[in-house]
Amino acid sequence: MDIATLAGLSLPVIFLLFxxxxxFLPSGRAMPRVKHWRLIGGAALVVTLAVNALLPLLLIPLLPDMTLIDxxxxxxxxxxxxxxxxxxxxYWSHRTMHRFDLLWRAGHQLHHGVARVDIASAMIFHPVDVAVQVLMTLLAAGLxxxxxxxxxxxxxxxxxxxxxxxWDVRTPAWTGWFIQRPEQHVLHHERDVHARNFGDMPVWDRLFGTYAPPVEGAVALGFAPERARRWVAMIAFVDVNRTEGRIRL
Known part of the structure; x- marks a missing residue:
């Protein structure tokens, strides 16, 4: 079995382990309960993995040689x-999606609509949003x-x-020097705030002025319930939260 196949098969296992x-070890952070939430997250995982598997097969043959460092x-x-x-x-694609309405409704709002930050929510992305992430990885690997x-x-x-x-667990503080902790990421998902903690690695937020330190308490997340339920509209690129005030950079 080649490494690429092994890597692909490992992803659902990693998801289930998290x-x-x-x-068994929840953080205790207050979040609304959603019926069949883990099943919804599992279904979203299937969509995300499908896009991650198929899109590189289509794009890699089309990409030119763009080696910057061998x-x-x-x-x-x-x-x-x-x-x-x-x-x-x-970091920059993420920040741009939060800054411009067209890019926001073209996919990323779906991820922010849910009022939870946990493993199930981690996979709830619009296919367009997943495609952008795949493109960023292919670009980095090509360069x-x-x-x-x-x-x-x-x-x-x-x-x-x-x-x-x-991850809805309490994480070691030292990990926040290298990757964003959930205690930091909840601030990124705060309702109607589009201004902080955009990076998977906090170094980029520190460098570009969008870093916010972690918090332990509850944070109002996602959209209001009547808007968060409009999944079909969000998938169809309708800005379901447009009338709410938004704090942006």
Whole structure:
């Protein structure tokens, strides 16, 4: 079995492990209960994994040689710089999605509509949003001329980071120097605030002035219930929360 296949098969296992720990060691943060929430998260995982699997097959043959730094000899170790560069790109793509209404309603609002930050919510993304994340990873891997094995490993690392920052457990403070903790990420999901903690790695928020320190208490998350239920409208690019006040950079 090649590394890319093994990496792909590992993702649902990692998802279930995170979810299992969360079930037994919840943070205690107050969040609204949603019927069949974990099943909804599992269904969203299937969609996310499908886009992640199929889109590279379509795009990689079309991409030109764009090597900036040749790390092909690093083997799987090149996954580390690929992830770091990807998080730089996704910081800016993420921040842009929050800044402009067209990009916001073209996908990212679906992720922010839910009033929870946990493992199930970590996979609730519009396919357009997932496609942007895939493109950022492919761009980083192409610029560094990373091997397919490194690209696969980077995908697993990026997936795990996304789960970690949505994990509804108490996390060690020291991890916040390297990746965004859920205690920080809840501030990013605060209702009607589009101004902080955009990066998967806090270094980018610190550098570009959008960092906010972690909090332990409850935060008002997502959209108001009557708006959060409009999933079909959000998938169809309708801005369901447009009339609410928004705090932006």
């Amino acid at each position: 979810m299992g720990v969360e079930a 790390l092909s000899r690093w083997g799987s170790w090149a996954a580390v710089p690929v992830v770091v560069l990807t998080t730089f790109f996704t 560094l001329d990373a091997s397919p094995e490194a690209g696969a490993a980077a995908g697993v690392m990026g997936f795990s980071i996304a789960l970690y920052q949505h």
